[in-house]
Amino acid sequence: MPDRRRFLMSMSSIPVLGSLFRGNPAAAAAIKRDYFKELGVRPFINAAGTYTTLTASLMQPEVMDAINYASKSYVHLIDLHDAVGQRIASLIGCEAAMVTAGAASALTLGTAACITGKNRDAIVRVPDLTGLKSEVIVQKTHRYGYDHAVRNCGIRFVEVETRDELERAINEKTAMMLFFNANDPVGKIKVAEFAELGKKHNIPTFNDAAADVPPVENLSNYTKMGYDLVTFSGGKGLCGPQSAGLLLGRKDLIEAARLNGSPYSDSVGRGMKVNKEELLGMMAAVETYLKRDHNAERREWDKRVKLIADSITSIPTITTEVVVPPIANQVPHLRIQWDPSRVKISYADVAKELREGDPSIEVTPGTRDALTMTVWMMQPGDAQVVAKRVREVLKKASA
Numbered sequence: 001m002p003d004r005r006r007f008l009m010s011m012s013s014i015p016v017l018g019s020l021f022r023g024n025p026a027a028a029a030a031i032k033r034d035y036f037k038e039l040g041v042r043p044f045i046n047a048a049g050t051y052t053t054l055t056a057s058l059m060q061p062e063v064m065d066a067i068n069y070a071s072k073s074y075v076h077l078i079d080l081h082d083a084v085g086q087r088i089a090s091l092i093g094c095e096a097a098m099v100t101a102g103a104a105s106a107l108t109l110g111t112a113a114c115i116t117g118k119n120r121d122a123i124v125r126v127p128d129l130t131g132l133k134s135e136v137i138v139q140k141t142h143r144y145g146y147d148h149a150v151r152n153c154g155i156r157f158v159e160v161e162t163r164d165e166l167e168r169a170i171n172e173k174t175a176m177m178l179f180f181n182a183n184d185p186v187g188k189i190k191v192a193e194f195a196e197l198g199k200k201h202n203i204p205t206f207n208d209a210a211a212d213v214p215p216v217e218n219l220s221n222y223t224k225m226g227y228d229l230v231t232f233s234g235g236k237g238l239c240g241p242q243s244a245g246l247l248l249g250r251k252d253l254i255e256a257a258r259l260n261g262s263p264y265s266d267s268v269g270r271g272m273k274v275n276k277e278e279l280l281g282m283m284a285a286v287e288t289y290l291k292r293d294h295n296a297e298r299r300e301w302d303k304r305v306k307l308i309a310d311s312i313t314s315i316p317t318i319t320t321e322v323v324v325p326p327i328a329n330q331v332p333h334l335r336i337q338w339d340p341s342r343v344k345i346s347y348a349d350v351a352k353e354l355r356e357g358d359p360s361i362e363v364t365p366g367t368r369d370a371l372t373m374t375v376w377m378m379q380p381g382d383a384q385v386v387a388k389r390v391r392e393v394l395k396k397a398s399a
Helices: 003-012 017-022 025-031 035-039 061-070 077-092 103-116 120-125 163-169 181-186 191-201 218-225 251-259 276-291 294-312 347-356 382-398
Strands: 045-047 096-100 135-139 156-160 174-180 205-208 229-233 245-249 319-323 333-337 361-363 371-374
Touching: 045 382, 061 276, 077 096, 077 218, 077 245, 077 276, 096 103, 096 251, 096 276, 103 120, 103 174, 103 205, 103 229, 103 245, 103 251, 135 163, 156 163, 163 191, 174 181, 174 191, 191 205, 191 218, 218 229, 218 245, 218 276, 245 251, 245 276, 294 319, 294 333, 294 382, 347 361, 347 371, 347 382, 361 371, 361 382
Parallel strands: 045 361, 135 156, 135 174, 174 205, 205 229
Antiparallel strands: 096 245, 229 245, 319 333, 333 371
């Protein structure tokens, strides 16, 4: 029998891949395994937003494809860091970029870069800043819950309120000027002026814009404005890996930030590891985000908000308002209020009932004067479920 015919006949006796799984109960069970149920952890409908403690956003299919692809091969990590950084920088239109272990990691690495540059001796010494620049200027209204990531480098914050105070605070110890983008409305020195002052005095400026996409234009706005470093979270609006982020900016500072982090040993950021899967996942997240139809996405969010609002307007004293924050999380938020003498339940208790119901629903935390929720992290069909559950809870309380 010719070799080719023998080969074809032997192949015909091998079951196809699908039947292999059908005949392998263990493999089939592994595919259908419900890990959260096994662990006693309840998933929920996300009407809250991209909070880290609520596991932020869900990764896009393109991101998961990239992660799965990377998991099957070995590469040189530094080479991949280089290539991914170059691709992301070209997509966004900035001088240089790197993937970090979240936005907080970017704050630490960017600060270290401003202190050490590419000086290996200085890199090893951080957070001992003896003989190095050791001060970071920040507006008093821009101190926030993430500035520990900057203080990790051993710096001292110098707080200012006005342009004049900032210019007088600059000295030979000034390593960097930090700006918290979400707090632009409450600071006296506005976002563009802050960057301009950094350029005037040759001090690197760093803008923490972690939660500030959408809109998509923000990815390039602040480097174009003149900021030397900008960070965005990967696991919020970009829908990439939650444990990843972006650091964008000046090429020399990005190179220095790389040297202050993993995989380089004896550095302040050695523990801030980004694996090959997250590198490709973050690149895919940026590519996918830039290709989205953002206008269509916004129209869908508006529909969801209207659906929920319309479902409860017939309940006595209920009022609804759609609010879009000016900067961070710039998406529609639905605020629901009522007269507690007619709808006899508190905002906190409604949130509790939604959380403990089936399915579990999380609304925006920390709002005391209204029941607040967002819709941009919902999956198809979630808005209908949320509308039904909110109506049930409020109607029962108004009976």
